Amino acid sequence: MKPALSVIFFTTLSGLGYGLAFWLSLDWFLAPERAGAAWFGGAGMAAAIVLIVAGLLSSTLHLGRPERAWRAFSQWRTSWLSREGVAAVVSMPVLALIWLGWVIGASGALWTILALLGALLAIATVYCTGMIYQSLKPIAAWTSKLTTLVYLLYAAMTGAFAAAALASWFGFFGGVQIAVAILLAGMLLFAKIAYWRRAAGARGLTPEDATGLGRIGRVRQLEAPHQTDNYITREMGFRVARRHAEKLRLIATGVGMALPALLGAVAIATGGAAPALLTAAAAAALVGAIVERWLFFAEARHAVTAFYGAR
Amino acid sequence: MTSLPQNPSAKKLGLVIDLDTCVGCHACAVNCKEWNAGGHMAPLTDLEPYGAEPEGVWFNRVHAYEAGDGAAGRTVHFPRSCLHCEEPACVTVCPTGASYKRAADGIVLVNEDLCIGCKLCSWACPYGAREFDEDVGVMKKCTLCVDRIYNETLPEAERVPACVSTCPVSARHFGDLGDPESDVSKLVASRGGYDLAPDMGYRPTNKYLPPRARPTPAPVPAAAAGEQPTGLLRWVDRLLSL
Numbered sequence: 001m002k003p004a005l006s007v008i009f010f011t012t013l014s015g016l017g018y019g020l021a022f023w024l025s026l027d028w029f030l031a032p033e034r035a036g037a038a039w040f041g042g043a044g045m046a047a048a049i050v051l052i053v054a055g056l057l058s059s060t061l062h063l064g065r066p067e068r069a070w071r072a073f074s075q076w077r078t079s080w081l082s083r084e085g086v087a088a089v090v091s092m093p094v095l096a097l098i099w100l101g102w103v104i105g106a107s108g109a110l111w112t113i114l115a116l117l118g119a120l121l122a123i124a125t126v127y128c129t130g131m132i133y134q135s136l137k138p139i140a141a142w143t144s145k146l147t148t149l150v151y152l153l154y155a156a157m158t159g160a161f162a163a164a165a166l167a168s169w170f171g172f173f174g175g176v177q178i179a180v181a182i183l184l185a186g187m188l189l190f191a192k193i194a195y196w197r198r199a200a201g202a203r204g205l206t207p208e209d210a211t212g213l214g215r216i217g218r219v220r221q222l223e224a225p226h227q228t229d230n231y232i233t234r235e236m237g238f239r240v241a242r243r244h245a246e247k248l249r250l251i252a253t254g255v256g257m258a259l260p261a262l263l264g265a266v267a268i269a270t271g272g273a274a275p276a277l278l279t280a281a282a283a284a285a286l287v288g289a290i291v292e293r294w295l296f297f298a299e300a301r302h303a304v305t306a307f308y309g310a311r
Numbered sequence: 312m313t314s315l316p317q318n319p320s321a322k323k324l325g326l327v328i329d330l331d332t333c334v335g336c337h338a339c340a341v342n343c344k345e346w347n348a349g350g351h352m353a354p355l356t357d358l359e360p361y362g363a364e365p366e367g368v369w370f371n372r373v374h375a376y377e378a379g380d381g382a383a384g385r386t387v388h389f390p391r392s393c394l395h396c397e398e399p400a401c402v403t404v405c406p407t408g409a410s411y412k413r414a415a416d417g418i419v420l421v422n423e424d425l426c427i428g429c430k431l432c433s434w435a436c437p438y439g440a441r442e443f444d445e446d447v448g449v450m451k452k453c454t455l456c457v458d459r460i461y462n463e464t465l466p467e468a469e470r471v472p473a474c475v476s477t478c479p480v481s482a483r484h485f486g487d488l489g490d491p492e493s494d495v496s497k498l499v500a501s502r503g504g505y506d507l508a509p510d511m512g513y514r515p516t517n518k519y520l521p522p523r524a525r526p527t528p529a530p531v532p533a534a535a536a537g538e539q540p541t542g543l544l545r546w547v548d549r550l551l552s553l
Contacts, residue, residue, distance in 0.1 A: 001434070062429065062430075063427050063428050063429055063448075064426070064427065064428020064429075064430075064443065064444075064445070064447070064448030064449055064450075065426065065427050065428045065448045065449060066427070068407070068425070068426075068427045069427055071406070071407035071408070071409075071425055071427055072406035072407055072427060072429070073406075074406070074407060074408055075313045075405060075406050075407060075408050077313075077314055078313045078314050078402075078403040078404070078405075079313055079403065079404050079405055079406045079431075080404070081404065081406040081429065081431055082406035082407075085406060132404075132431070135400075135404070136400075136404075136434055136435055137400060137435075137437065137511055137512065138434065138435065138436065138437035138511070139434070205437060205508055205511070207376070209508050209510065210437075210507060210508050211374075211376060211378075211387075211389055211507070212505050212506075212507055212508075212519055212521065213330075213376060213378040213387055213389075213521075213522075214378075215521060216378035216379040216383070216384070216385065216387075216522065217378050217379025217380055217383060217384060218378070218379065218380065219376050219377070219378045220376065220377050221374060221375070221376055222375040222376055222377045222386060223335075223374070223375035224374065225337075225340070225372035225373050225374050225391070226366070226369075226372065228364040228365065228366045229364075229366065230366050230367075230369075230442065231368070231433075231442045231443045231445075232433075232439045232442060235430065235433065235434075235443070236433075236434075236439065302434070302437075303437035303438075303508070303511070304436070304437060304438065304439035307374060307391055307438075307439060308374075
């Protein structure tokens with residue numbers, strides 16, 4: 001599948017934004033010592049909202065008719081893309097209220113419920129994003145629960161490192177937060193390796209299945225229907241060279257998972273606020289996420305390529 | 312509405328494509344392009360039509376395959392277009408309601424005025440039936456010539472899809488595949504018509520008729536070494552051996 005940059009930036013940036021929003025919403029319960037830190041919470045929630053909006057705007061660049069994007073909220077009964085749009089729009093005012101809560105130093109049961117709702121909506125939106133891809137049967141590599149799990153873990157991990165970096169800027173030492181981020185990086189490594197192992201064995205459509213001519217024997221394309229590329233071959237026919245894919249996987253796991261975990265561990269070991277270390281960790285996690293997301297598309301083979309002789 | 316029809320009619324209009332007789336002339340694809348460039352989904356944009364690398368939106372693409380090896384192998388010409396599936400994921404993934412399946416006859420269509428061009432429907436189709444029109448910014452697809460088959464201004468004989476009307480070898484048939492007594496259904500039954508990629512679960516309406524089995528050609532007898540010709544041939548053999 002063609003790795004469209006607009007979709008890659010949308011899913012990674014909004015994922016980071018929702019992850020950050022999730023952890024800052026939970027901070028209401030998990031880190032009471034930070035309650036009242038208006039600048040920390042206000043800046044963090046604002047950053048999360050900006051990232052989400054930037055991601056959503058980026059996604060509209062992918063559309064042929066962006067001015068009609070509002071129509072995408074109507075078909076939530078059947079379409080995960082529509083559900084994602086609805087979840088994003090519903091979560092926005094809730095996250096904005098949580099931002100307000102941080103800024104004015106609000107507390108009490110109502111605000112706690114609001115924060116919990118914000119955290120749930122953040123999860124729901126990223127879950128919908130993952131399900132858009134997981135539910136596409138023609139792309140065998142994606143049709144696994146691991147697809148959505150990886151999307152959720154990426155949002156949680158990049159958000160956790162960003163939240164830890166942010167806390168350190170404001171002089172908080174989030175030892176537990178860093179530990180959670182490291183744990184998420186480990187879980188992500190396992191989930192992503194499991195995804196790759198499954199994808200390697202996922203049996204996509206063969207030319208024999210696609211044409212039904214397997215009854216005669218092995219099928220190979222003698223002549224394509226068209227001499228130049230067309231939409232189908234460009235959009236679905238993109239394949240990354242295997243040796244590049246292996247290097248990029250190493251970057252995704254090494255820079256995007258191992259390095260942030262290592263930097264986080266050093267930050268915990270040195271036992272104090274370490275803005276430089278944690279900022280580097282958050283940046284590395286995001287770079288890894290972008291590389292992984294590029295690979296997620298570039299490595300996936302669409303069933304229609306079988307009609308063009310791919311197997 | 313991208314939910315599939317709750318109470319679809321039994322009518323399932325579609326095509327039956329005979330892979331035994333198709334000669335791969337591309338007339339169906341060309342006539343499709345000609346009709347639809349001015350039809351329901353018009354325009355059918357071409358980019359650089361007179362340039363070095365022309366490309367454009369087509370609803371019908373004709374592949375050619377080699378199937379099998381050696382004497383049992385054969386060339387098969389293979390037109391590929393929308394199959395008007397009964398479980399069209401291209402419709403249910405649509406976020407806007409632009410894609411829909413008609414309850415009355417099962418035709419899968421795109422409402423160009425609602426389409427936002429997100430392209431997800433083309434990702435959801437394993438058959439590559441949907442092509443994005445970069446010029447107009449919306450998705451396009453085969454309409455089963457909905458603007459011909461019900462068109463009372465056309466003579467009745469012409470109320471078939473453009474691809475069917477033009478096929479010089481009658482390899483394409485149009486009819487109601489929901490009616491077991493229709494000509495197309497009988498043809499499918501008698502020739503063992505099949506669904507493309509049935510394991511995908513899309514339940515295509517269009518059917519393909521497999522190439523007929525051919526008698527295996529008798530092996531070419533190799534001249535046995537040392538065999539002596541007789542009669543006239545013996546005389547010719549001797550003459551040529553001089």
